[in-house]
Structures are given as structure tokens and as C-alpha cells.
Amino acid sequence: MNPLxxxxxxxxxxxxxxxxxxxxPDLKGQEGADELAKRxxxxxxxxxxxxxxxxxxxxxxxGVKFRDNKVFVPDVLMAxxxxxxxxxxxxxxxxxxxxxxKGTIIMGTVKGDxxxxxxxxxxxxxxxxxxxxxxxxxxxxxEKFLKALQERPTAAVGMSALLTTTMINMESIxxxxxxxxxxxxxxxxxxxxxxxxxxxIGADAYSPDPQGALDYLNATLAA
Amino acid sequence: xxxxLEKLRDGKVLVSDGAWGxxxxxxxxxxxxxxxxxxxxxxxxVLDIALRYIEAGADMxxxxxxxxxxxKLEHFGLAxxxxxxxxxxxxxSREAAGPDRFVLGSIGPTGKMxxxxxxxxxxxxxxxxxxxxxxxxxxxxxxxxxxxxxxDEAVCAVKAARKNTRLEVICTFTFDRTVTGEYxxxxxxxxxxxxxxxxxxxxxxIGTNCGNGFERMIDIVKEIRAACPGMPVLVHANAGLPEVxxxxxxxxxxxxxxxxxxxxxxxxxxxxxxxxxxxxxxxIKEIRAAMRTNEAKRNLWHT
Numbered sequence: 001m002n003p004l005x006x007x008x009x010x011x012x013x014x015x016x017x018x019x020x021x022x023x024x025p026d027l028k029g030q031e032g033a034d035e036l037a038k039r040x041x042x043x044x045x046x047x048x049x050x051x052x053x054x055x056x057x058x059x060x061x062x063g064v065k066f067r068d069n070k071v072f073v074p075d076v077l078m079a080x081x082x083x084x085x086x087x088x089x090x091x092x093x094x095x096x097x098x099x100x101x102k103g104t105i106i107m108g109t110v111k112g113d114x115x116x117x118x119x120x121x122x123x124x125x126x127x128x129x130x131x132x133x134x135x136x137x138x139x140x141x142x143e144k145f146l147k148a149l150q151e152r153p154t155a156a157v158g159m160s161a162l163l164t165t166t167m168i169n170m171e172s173i174x175x176x177x178x179x180x181x182x183x184x185x186x187x188x189x190x191x192x193x194x195x196x197x198x199x200x201i202g203a204d205a206y207s208p209d210p211q212g213a214l215d216y217l218n219a220t221l222a223a
Numbered sequence: 224x225x226x227x228l229e230k231l232r233d234g235k236v237l238v239s240d241g242a243w244g245x246x247x248x249x250x251x252x253x254x255x256x257x258x259x260x261x262x263x264x265x266x267x268x269v270l271d272i273a274l275r276y277i278e279a280g281a282d283m284x285x286x287x288x289x290x291x292x293x294x295k296l297e298h299f300g301l302a303x304x305x306x307x308x309x310x311x312x313x314x315x316s317r318e319a320a321g322p323d324r325f326v327l328g329s330i331g332p333t334g335k336m337x338x339x340x341x342x343x344x345x346x347x348x349x350x351x352x353x354x355x356x357x358x359x360x361x362x363x364x365x366x367x368x369x370x371x372x373x374x375d376e377a378v379c380a381v382k383a384a385r386k387n388t389r390l391e392v393i394c395t396f397t398f399d400r401t402v403t404g405e406y407x408x409x410x411x412x413x414x415x416x417x418x419x420x421x422x423x424x425x426x427x428x429i430g431t432n433c434g435n436g437f438e439r440m441i442d443i444v445k446e447i448r449a450a451c452p453g454m455p456v457l458v459h460a461n462a463g464l465p466e467v468x469x470x471x472x473x474x475x476x477x478x479x480x481x482x483x484x485x486x487x488x489x490x491x492x493x494x495x496x497x498x499x500x501x502x503x504x505x506x507i508k509e510i511r512a513a514m515r516t517n518e519a520k521r522n523l524w525h526t
Contacts, residue, residue, distance in 0.1 A: 169254055
């Protein structure tokens with residue numbers, strides 16, 4: 001593999017955003033994902049290869065480490081920050097259609113629940129896995145999911161809840177979505193959830209960690 | 224009357240209260256409602272929760288102010304009521320506790336992350352100070368800064384409470400068990416990391432709350448105790464991980480099961496034992512009873 005792409009992957013995995021960033025300490029003063037992505041484009045590497053052989057490789061590694069409890073939330077957030085810095089340089093190529101995403105997923109924390117971090121984390125892993133994410137935010141009612149699906153009927157839906165009191169709300173939202181869009185895949189996640197609960201409320205998939213959810217998306221829905 | 228810290232210094236193991244959030248929902252709080260607003264709109268119901276825990280034998284009760292920071296209340300358009308809602312939260316629990324029991328003003332995380340640049344230490348300090356001061360004005364004896372996972376945010380809260388109030392400051396973190404069997408918060412903080420940072424920031428009682436049930440709390444308390452032999456330790460444990468049954472959420476650990484864990488917890492080094500999500504006055508009553516029979520095992524943490 002191209003050494004520059006390998007380096008980009010490493011910067012994403014380690015959360016090295018740019019030259020200025022003091023984090024992680026052992027890479028201080030070195031180029032980060034930001035500079036390296038720009039250089040890769042200048043050197044004629046394709047946006048597609050930067051995405052799939054650089055950013056996605058780094059995010060996959062951090063996603064697996066997070067699943068295995070080798071790293072924690074701050075490490076994933078820093079990795080995503082590095083990924084986003086590089087992604088900025090790729091934006092024109094997404095806009096022109098030269099680089100395609102695997103598909104779209106609509107994400108939201110369910111009605112009544114204001115917890116953002118878990119859903120954000122999963123969204124970042126999805127983006128890093130080559131998916132387009134539409135983040136509807138927190139406290140999202142069924143109508144909002146339906147409206148987003150109206151615009152993107154081929155998208156999948158990811159739903160999060162942190163509270164035992166709000167996970168119950170998932171059931172009616174899943175029902176509403178399935179009523180209008182029976183083929184849309186709905187994934188659920190969040191601290192108090194279980195596979196058993198996901199099955200009971202009619203969701204298509206559950207994962208205790210973001211990487212598992214990405215694996216499901218890639219296996220069942222990737223274009 | 225002796226302060227909470229003085230009582231602990233005498234070697235007494237004390238009983239705290241059980242869940243508020245799940246109790247409020249039982250009384251009709253809807254998901255998406257602001258629990259703290261009930262301090263003025265459903266005062267009698269909130270007071271009833273406090274009274275039920277006092278009747279169950281708790282030496283101290285918390286306040287209905289977990290999400291009472293300005294940042295959290297903003298979501299409900301209630302930021303301008305921050306002082307009133309917190310003051311009232313403490314006043315309600317004070318009314319239930321009377322002069323002989325302690326009131327711990329509950330302070331939860333703000334939901335904003337310092338490392339992502341969503342807020343600053345200065346701003347967090349002001350937000351926590353505002354809440355702690357209002358809880359003190361309402362009559363709290365201590366504040367319980369709880370369910371934290373990030374050291375930077377917790378340190379801001381502890382320092383703000385110490386600097387701006389005379390409240391005794393408790394701070395507890397929520398730990399998960401990793402696949403390799405270690406305990407870490409979602410931010411990667413170990414019980415020992417937490418203990419060192421909180422003691423340094425000026426916390427007077429440290430501990431753990433929420434989590435996966437009573438049994439694992441024993442391991443966590445041992446780790447905290449090993450890191451900080453000289454600090455009093457508080458445990459507010461969940462009644463296990465919630466299960467969904469017929470569209471209702473239930474917590475698996477019964478009052479007698481939890482009470483059975485009390486001797487182990489005390490041996491591990493806990494000085495205050497109470498409940499978190501899913502625990503009820505019945506749990507606290509049994510914990511109280513278990514404590515009585517274990518009174519001989521006084522926990523002389525200061526020696």
C-alpha cells in the first residue's frame with residue numbers, strides 16, 4: 001500500500017488531527033491527517049483511495065479497538081476529528097460524484113432522550129466506514145424520522161436511547177417507520193438495550209458497539 | 224448535630240436513599256418531561272419520594288436536581304429557573320429529612336464535553352457553582368456530584384462546590400466492566416484514576432453509582448479503597464441491569480438480594496450504601512436491616 005495512505009490511516013487511528021495538534025504527545029510536531037490528505041491529493045492520489053485506504057482503514061482500527069475496550073470514548077472522538085479534518089479536502093469529490101458513499105443512514109436519539117454522545121460516536125464510525133450520515137439530533141419523534149425517510153427512502157435508520165424510561169419509546173417509532181416503509185432497516189442501540197429487546201420491538205438489528213452496527217450495515221445494505 | 228463527615232469519622236456506616244428518576248416515572252413523569260420542574264409543579268409527589276426513603280430508614284436523602292444544571296435545563300427552556308428549581312429541590316428534601324438526617328444535593332453531568340470544545344472550564348465552573356449554591360441555599364448539607372465519567376468535568380464540579388459553598392462534597396463515577404474484566408468509565412477512567420483526581424480537587428467523599436448491580440460494586444469499592452485508603456467511600460448501586468417485560472422496564476435485583484450484598488460491600492470498604500436506578504424504599508429498608516446486623520463491622524476508614 002502507498003506509504004502516504006498508511007500514514008493517513010495511522011493519523012486517524014491515533015487521533016492526530018494536524019501539525020498544530022499537541023495530541024497524541026508522541027506525534028507532536030508531525031504532520032496530521034489534515035496535511036497528509038492534502039498532500040496525497042497534490043501528489044495525484046485519488047480521493048477514493050484516500051477515503052477507502054486511508055480514512056476508512058484508520059476508523060476501522062479504532063472501531064475494533066473500541067469494541068474490544070482497548071480504547072474509550074475520547075480516543076474515538078479524536079480519531080473522528082482527524083478523519084473530519086482529512087474529509088474536508090475530499091468534499092469537492094463527494095459533491096461531484098467522483099467518490100460515492102456506500103449508502104445513507106438516518107440517525108437520532110429517540111423522543112424524550114437528550115443523550116447525544118453515544119449516537120454521535122456511532123455516527124462517526126459509520127462515516128468513517130464510508131456511509132453518509134444524516135444526524136437528526138436528540139429527542140427525535142417518529143414524524144421526524146419519517147420526514148427524513150421521505151427525502152431518502154433508501155436510507156436505513158439508527159436509533160439510540162440511554163435511559164430505561166426512553167428505550168420504551170423506540171417500539172412505537174419502529175412501528176411507525178415500518179408501517180410506511182416496511183423495507184427500511186432499523187437498527188437500535190444504547191446502554192440499557194439488549195438483542196432481546198430489539199427483537200421484541202421489531203427492530204432489524206442491535207449491536208452493543210458501533211463496529212458491530214457498521215458490520216451489519218456493510219453486510220446487508222452496502223451498495 | 225454532627226456533620227456527615229464527622230459521623231463517618233466516628234466509624235459509622237450509613238444508609239443513603241434509593242432511586243429518584245425511576246420513582247418519578249412511576250408517579251407519572253413522562254419521558255421527555257423535565258424532572259426538576261416537578262419541584263414546583265408536583266411538589267407533593269417529590270416530597271413523598273423523599274419521605275418514603277426517610278421512613279425506610281435512610282440516614283440521608285438526595286434531592287430531585289440531578290439534571291438541574293443550567294446546561295441541562297436549557298433543553299426544556301428552563302435555564303432562567305435554575306436557581307429556583309435547585310433551591311426548591313433542596314428545600315423539599317430538607318422538609319422530609321428534618322434536622323437529624325442529611326440532605327445531599329444531587330448534581331449530574333452537563334452533557335457537554337470539554338475535550339470536544341463544547342464548553343470551557345470557566346463556563347462549567349460557573350454552571351456548577353450556580354447549582355451548588357442554590358442547593359445550599361435550599362438547605363442541603365452536602366452535594367453529591369454523581370454519575371460522572373470524565374475527570375475534567377468532575378474536577379470542575381468539585382472545585383466549584385468547594386470554592387463557593389460550605390457543603391461537604393461527594394463525587395461518584397459510573398464504571399462499566401470491560402471485556403478483559405477491568406472497570407473503566409466510558410471515558411476510560413479507572414477507579415484509581417478517579418480517586419486520585421477527585422482527592423486532589425478537594426472531594427471529601429468519593430465513590431461509585433449506577434452501573435451493573437450490587438455485586439460488581441464490591442470490586443469497584445475495593446479498587447477505590449486500595450487507591451485511597453483514607454477516603455470515605457459512597458456506593459449508590461443499581462438494582463441490576465434493566466430488563467423489559469411486557470412493555471415495562473423492571474430491575475432484576477430484589478431488596479433481599481441487595482441486602483445480602485451489604486456485608487461484602489462494607490468489608491470492601493464502603494462507608495455509605497444506597498441505591499441508584501431501580502431501587503425502591505423496600506430496597507433501602509432491607510439494606511438498613513442488613514446494616515443493623517452488621518453493625519459490629521464498623522468501618523474505621525480513618526485508621
